[in-house]
Amino acid sequence: MSARHVVATVLLFAGGSLQVLAVIGLVAMRDTYDRVHYVGLASIGALLIGIAILVRESFSLIGDKAVLTGVVLVVFGAATVHVTARSLRIRERGDWKEGIEQQRQRSPRGGGRS
Amino acid sequence: MNEWEVIAAVLTACLVACAAVAAFASIADALVALEVGGSLASATLMVLAEGLQRQPFIDLALTLSVLSLLGALAFARMLEGEL
Numbered sequence: 001m002s003a004r005h006v007v008a009t010v011l012l013f014a015g016g017s018l019q020v021l022a023v024i025g026l027v028a029m030r031d032t033y034d035r036v037h038y039v040g041l042a043s044i045g046a047l048l049i050g051i052a053i054l055v056r057e058s059f060s061l062i063g064d065k066a067v068l069t070g071v072v073l074v075v076f077g078a079a080t081v082h083v084t085a086r087s088l089r090i091r092e093r094g095d096w097k098e099g100i101e102q103q104r105q106r107s108p109r110g111g112g113r114s
Numbered sequence: 115m116n117e118w119e120v121i122a123a124v125l126t127a128c129l130v131a132c133a134a135v136a137a138f139a140s141i142a143d144a145l146v147a148l149e150v151g152g153s154l155a156s157a158t159l160m161v162l163a164e165g166l167q168r169q170p171f172i173d174l175a176l177t178l179s180v181l182s183l184l185g186a187l188a189f190a191r192m193l194e195g196e197l
Contacts, residue, residue, distance in 0.1 A: 009117055012161070016121040019154055023128040026135055026150050032142040039146065042153040046179075049121075049157050053164050065172045066160050069179045073153050076183045080149060080190070087190040088142050 008056040015048030036085055043077035046070050118165025125158040145189050152182025 022042035050070030057063040132151035163171035
């Protein structure tokens with residue numbers, strides 16, 4: 001068993017574990033805003049799996065596309081999470097800025113939740 | 115059954131949990147489950163491509179990753195109104 005095989009296997013199980021953890025979080029959390037955090041965790045798991053394939057296959061057709069898939073999920077997944085949370089806020093309040101001024105007046109320094 | 119196929123089976127089982135959340139929770143939670151499920155399905159196809167040595171599956175994974183995110187964006191946009 002070569003070192004490359006060991007590293008690929010470790011990355012594979014790490015990525016798979018992160019994705020299982022993301023699903024557990026998705027099922028266990030009560031609020032939608034809590035659940036939305038786990039999209040990023042699942043994306044990072046997919047990126048680790050892509051890196052595992054790259055380590056095993058080196059820079060080949062399958063290795064390049066695996067890493068590209070992981071990068072797409074991580075980069076655009078973050079944007080999707082942002083858009084999803086913004087849409088949920090608009091759905092709840094009518095405008096995503098609603099309540100921000102009151103929050104600023106309660107905490108002038110702008111830090112932390114009240 | 116090698117380690118790649120084991121991980122593929124585990125991730126496929128996790129897709130059932132995502133489908134359950136999408137079916138029984140609120141519509142906002144269903145959208146989040148869709149996003150996690152798209153990521154899981156892409157990773158499953160990647161693992162299957164490597165485990166079964168079938169290179170076309172990696173094209174499916176790349177296409178699915180882009181399309182699932184675009185679909186989630188479209189659903190999120192529709193979610194702003196009454197759905």
